[in-house]
Amino acid sequence: MKSASTNITRQGSQTSGSILATISSLNYTDLGYLNIEIGENPKDTEMTGYINHLGNYDRYLEGNFSIRFLENDTLVEYINCYAIELEQDQGLRFIVPKGDIRVLKVSKNNENQTQKMIKQIQNLMSSRQYGNIVFVMGAGASIDVLPGGADLLRKMLEADPHTEICRFITDVFKADIKKEEVPFPSFNQVLNVIDIALEREEGFSAEYSLESLRKLKKNMIGELRKYLIDRANPNVDNSYTELAQQLKAFKEKSGKISFITLNYDLYLDEALNKVFGTEFLEYVLPFQSLNDNGKGNDIQNTGEKENLNKIKIIKLHGSLDWLICPTCFNAFRVSENLHKALSRRTCPADHTELKEFLFPPTKERIEVHSHWTSLQGVADQLLRQADKVVFIGFSLSEDDAHFRFKLKKHLHRPENPVYIQVVSREKKEFDIATDAVSWNYWQFFGPIDYRPIGFKLFSKHPY
Structure with missing residues (x-):
């Protein structure tokens, strides 16, 4: 085994020159000092290590937790860690399962600013427990499970082209469902415009009177409901x-x-x-x-x-x-x-x-x-x-x-x-x-x- 960082040495219950890391479970967060031992190819094997100088070790002895730290230009996250023992001199010994490692490169465009911001986040991570x-x-x-943004409205109308809705979008938003290169509005953008018009009692034109807008809103919601129901499957996780x-x-x-x-x-x-x-x-x-x-x-x-x-x-x-x-x-x-x-x-x-x-x-x-x-x-x-x-x-x-x-x-x-x-x-x-x-x-x-x-x-x- 070898150390993840060559300058890490242990001194009793604290670590000199070690990596400052955040450790978090669903209902706890802490700062600690990290000493990782890895194999030659960490993505293909389990990793073991210690984290010490925590506010409370016992809270991590049961359940899983994540560890994140910044090393040079990389944000590293060990996702699904679990404790195996608590050693008096070295701290909490843990295992990172095979493959549960995320490495996120920090963009060179804003490297210094991004690193400063990550360290600010770490400084705020005191020993805390969350119950609510x-x-x-x-x-x-x-x-x-669903298309997002403008894609949802487009897919909904492609599945069932509703003439009145398509015409309204073409007239008012200058968008055409048949032209993918033209920006298409989202469902909420269209419904929002109709809703405000109805609340103000202001029609758009003779063609889009208050009565026609009410009908249009009803049709839009009906079509969305039908689209979602047709694709819902409560038996699939x-x-x-x-x-x-x-x-x-x-x-x-x-x-x-x-x-x-x-x-x-x-x-x-x-x-x-x-x-x-x-x-x-x-x-x-x-x-x-x-x-x-x-x-x-x-x-x-x-x-x-x-x-x-x-x-x-x-x-x-x-x-x-x-x-x-x-x-x-x-x-x-x-x-x-x-x-x-x-x-x-x-x-x-x-x-x-x-x-x-x-x-x-x-x-x-x-x-x-x-x-x-x-x-x-x-x-x-x-x-x-x-x-x-x-x-x-x-x-x-x-x-x-x-x-x-x-x-x-x-x-x-x-x-x-x-x-x-x-x-x-x-x-x-x-x-x-x-x-x-x-x-x-x-x-x-x-x-x-x-x-x-x-x-x-x-x-x-x-x-």
């Missing part, structure tokens, strides 16, 4: 399911988990229901279930069985299986066959036609619904109480100005700093200064734990 974790899920979290399974042990030890999702799709719902069961999930709002014969039944979401340590799911922009009665304002979740139930969507109480329960991201909000206000209030509370927030697939876009304000207000806590972790798509080179996602977060929050490893890998090792 909030996951914020953006569109990028579903990228493995994905990254959402993997993450839920990894979180199970943390929750069983009384850890608090919550989700704030900005997505309309049902992949998160299906994964959590599959792993934890419906009785452990709480959607906050007083929903009634709408089954496939059009009848509604109460869903007990709050006030009962508080000892279950329920997982709160806040769908800030609504959901494809949510409907609302514009007369009595009862809210419904479709509990059985989605296609069949939505074809008979009248309120069981007053027989009014139910409306879609969606709130696309906007830079302004002229009129809000009381249920939307309730969702916002609970999201505010979760963010204020969290000691760790994990963003997955969320670019911190300025399009969602309301949510950005919420994040700034509730996560700005100098007296009790929140640990912010950002998971973005996998990258081969690390340049925190020019990468749009990392720079957005850095400008907005300051130093954050940036993980360009993709949701698929993170879901297997969420630390």
